[in-house]
Amino acid sequence: MEKDCLFCKISHGQMGTDFLLENDNLVVFRDINPHAPVHLLIVPKRHIRSINDLTESDNQILAEMIMTARQMAQKEKINASGYKLLFNVEKGGGQVIFHLHLHLIGGWNK
Numbered sequence: 001m002e003k004d005c006l007f008c009k010i011s012h013g014q015m016g017t018d019f020l021l022e023n024d025n026l027v028v029f030r031d032i033n034p035h036a037p038v039h040l041l042i043v044p045k046r047h048i049r050s051i052n053d054l055t056e057s058d059n060q061i062l063a064e065m066i067m068t069a070r071q072m073a074q075k076e077k078i079n080a081s082g083y084k085l086l087f088n089v090e091k092g093g094g095q096v097i098f099h100l101h102l103h104l105i106g107g108w109n110k
């Protein structure tokens with residue numbers, strides 16, 4: 001856990017954030033500034049800065065993040081209408097929180 005990382009604090013339950021899902025590896029919560037009717041963040045508990053910092057040993061958490069997004073899309077009933085999965089990578093890619101997270105965005109016409 002990184003001392004000054006907001007998503008480390010959130011994922012370890014230190015900010016009182018409501019989780020839609022939590023397990024040993026990751027948490028899911030609603031984006032505080034949603035860009036769509038459904039905007040969730042899938043966040044691993046382990047601190048990884050961005051996609052750039054992934055190694056072979058992270059294959060499992062990456063797969064779990066994507067399969068969790070798939071499951072949450074079903075739960076939020078946006079799987080049939082469709083959705084976007086987005087990783088912003090570093091400043092030029094729009095990343096502002098430097099702790100890996102997957103955006104699940106949709107629900108425009110569900």
Ligand code: AMP
Pocket residue numbers: 006017029030031032033034041087088094095096097098
């Ligand atoms: P990114 O631009 O990919 O780094 O996305 C970071 C996202 O985190 C933005 O969409 C923010 O709205 C969201 N965010 C920042 N602080 C919080 C918070 N305390 N709770 C929920 N979402 C947050």
Ligand code: ZN
Pocket residue numbers: 001002005006007008009046047048098099
């Ligand atoms: Zn972190």
